[in-house]
Amino acid sequence: MGVEKVAVLGAGLLGGSIAAALKERGFGGLGKAVAVSVWSRSKSTRLKCSQMGRVFDEVCETPAQAVSGADLAVVCTPTDTIAAIVGEIAPHLKAGAVVTDVGSVKSAICRDCSAALAGSGADFVGSHPMAGSEKIGVDFADGRIFDGRVCIVVPCGASGAFSAELVRGFWESLGMRVEELSPAEHDRIVAHVSHAPHMLAGTLCRAVEKLLGDFALQFAGPGFRDCTRVVSGSPDIWDAICMDNRAEITAALKEYRECLDSLISDFDSGNFSSIASALREAKAYRDKLGGAS
């Protein structure tokens, strides 16, 4: 696709992992080598990036420098900063460049980023790679976290078909399976499979802490660890997610509460056969996920 340089803006776990994967696998099915530039707001992170050997070819002090000559810019900063960064790089992008992001809300980002690029000759296509972990920072960069995971690609109103194809090809290069959704579909589905579960896991921690305090922690087995692992992720990115996807998260939490109410009423009335069949249905559904458990 003629991509020779990719700019990574924001060097956290995802930004670092994208660069590592690009260097390991190259761009496109042929594993074509590409140059990778990076910008981070933090001086100490830039220093770390420059010490990461061959992962980054260029460590830049401004977003504008990083995107100079880049065919693709990937914005890997918290969701509430993405549109401002896209506005900042707009005058510095080369004609025909494509910009994407990794934010986990899409309606607001697609709207604002498309607007920020209007008239610039560059194109915005939203992305949400469903990969990552609870680890925080470029120190944990790992090019393999994308392997076999899904990336949702979200063409915006103004995205050209070529740009969407380029972004699809980019994520496929990293080993991801790409699905296209509209911004609204994305935000609804992700509220259910990611945002609300994160909130629910946080609520579990708070409920246990409230009733039992630290004493309970020594009795936490692998099940509790699994159920609450996401809560250890960076809380900083969640403030903007909660605001930007408030309506869908609220709807998902209310849907969940209805199911919980019905479970509690089964416990209250001793309707164990209903509890048993609910657990079996849940297992049948979860088992369909298959693969890496």
Place this chain on the structure above:
Amino acid sequence: MGVEKVAVLGAGLLGGSIAAALKERGFGGLGKAVAVSVWSRSKSTRLKCSQMGRVFDEVCETPAQAVSGADLAVVCTPTDTIAAIVGEIAPHLKAGAVVTDVGSVKSAICRDCSAALAGSGADFVGSHPMAGSEKIGVDFADGRIFDGRVCIVVPCGASGAFSAELVRGFWESLGMRVEELSPAEHDRIVAHVSHAPHMLAGTLCRAVEKLLGDFALQFAGPGFRDCTRVVSGSPDIWDAICMDNRAEITAALKEYRECLDSLISDFDSGNFSSIASALREAKAYRDKLGGAS
């Protein structure tokens, strides 16, 4: 402690893993080799056990045969079958033998098993190793699943101090950290850190399935997988857990619902600073778990 033979009754993931760990590590700090006998209700499982090389020294067709001459019997069957099996082996235990279990409820089991052994010359001490996984069956036996995990040991009214020490030493031999609790304390804490979280994870699966069906599954990332992993475990053991620990599970679910209601009302009113501080408190609490995340 003079333990020369351990009987494992029930050959699922836990029974098989206990035998594997015993053979790898021996009994007591000196790694003293012990004979391990096993009984399983299922003929095909008994066949698998006899093909597992040096893990089991003796594969028996009845619990009575398996416990013959054993110093310690570990009942690894679903919670609602444990008391009946203890009753069945009572006349066949040697004097001074100790019986324990791996059931995840303790008040009912300790009461019924102590009664079943009354006058037999053998002693019951409850156990709940907080180890395991969502995998089902002896095929997944793995002697390392106990390493560094906590085992709750629950002396019953009639347990002698020597028996409790023996059971403690047994789990420590497998690499576990032992904490003693009363039956009621155990059931309350475990309702919060294991039973209710299991129910909540199942509820999450049902809520997502209800609203989005199978379509949603392709978008499930590592977070959703983590949050719902426990649901893939055997649902069969849960029917008895729900019945035996109904009061504590119900109380824990209601406590959780209160926290959830307060979260939902924050979303409804747009109180994002309250949501943000809840997530930060939850992270601080979860981070205290430390170790293997």
